[in-house]
């Protein structure tokens with residue numbers, strides 16, 4: 001068997017057998033559960049390119065909505081050679097290596113200020129990155145001796161965040177946005193990055209990092225931030241990125257850090 005058989009670049013989904021193109025999709029329609037509703041779900045799936053489409057599960061969600069799971073075949077192919085992703089362009093370091101790099105090259109602790117902005121109260125994600133309890137078996141940034149973490153928690157306004165970043169002389173600002181209704185995560189992030197650009201000269205602005213489960217990592221430039229992290233991010237990845245950006249690639253000048261004059 002050749003290596004192209006093992007990792008072909010053009011793929012069909014795998015359901016029951018190789019190349020059968022079978023996928024599963026779930027959604028809710030705003031209509032009571034009935035045969036008509038199941039027909040409507042099938043119609044939607046066929047319109048989406050699933051043919052044949054089979055409703056394998058339908059459940060009333062209250063009197064006026066129905067939840068569906070549809071199983072069926074798509075005829076579309078995936079061309080892996082055309083897929084574009086944001087590759088990690090920095091080395092993953094251990095906590096020991098991170099502490100050593102900060103101590104030796106920065107010669108002071110690196111300060112991180114973080115929180116959830118706007119009305120967002122979903123702190124579990126930012127806590128997973130910042131708090132010592134961490135995530136996925138990795139300890140959070142508080143665990144790193146050479147990192148100083150100021151976690152502002154939920155519902156921090158942009159002016160509060162800027163003021164605190166200045167007061168703490170933050171090297172990096174880490175913002176979490178989980179609620180995406182009406183694109184709140186995008187608007188809030190753009191407002192935040194604009195406020196930091198307004199408050200700081202370019203050379204002394206802290207590194208701006210945003211994270212949350214529904215961000216597209218390719219959107220950093222559009223959002224005006226230095227890096228976007230999405231679902232499944234671990235604290236070690238974030239700590240390694242901080243060292244890469246602030247210590248290895250862009251040493252922070254002690255005298256100018258955090259100043260807005």
Ligand code: B12
Pocket residue numbers: 119120121122123124125126128129135174175176177178179180181209210211212213214229230231232233234238
């Ligand atoms: C727990 C939870 C809550 C808790 C939050 C408690 C808390 N202290 O955080 C409570 C009950 C308060 C809550 C409230 C609400 N919630 Co809620 N909630 C959830 C739930 C079930 C889990 C979220 C979570 O904790 N995930 C675990 C963490 C570890 O994952 P994460 O956030 O993705 O974080 C990881 C990465 O994304 C990344 N990351 C995240 N942030 C950052 C930041 C940085 C800097 C970096 C580097 C990385 C990073 O790293 C983390 C680790 O890998 C989700 C549904 C779900 N299953 O996801 C809904 C969900 C997020 N909630 C939702 C909603 C609608 C609400 C409410 C509006 C409900 C209501 N009508 O009142 C309110 C809003 C409150 C508010 N003002 O924000 C919706 C959001 C829908 C949308 N499109 O925006 C969801 C998706 C549920 C749903 N399917 O409808 N919620």
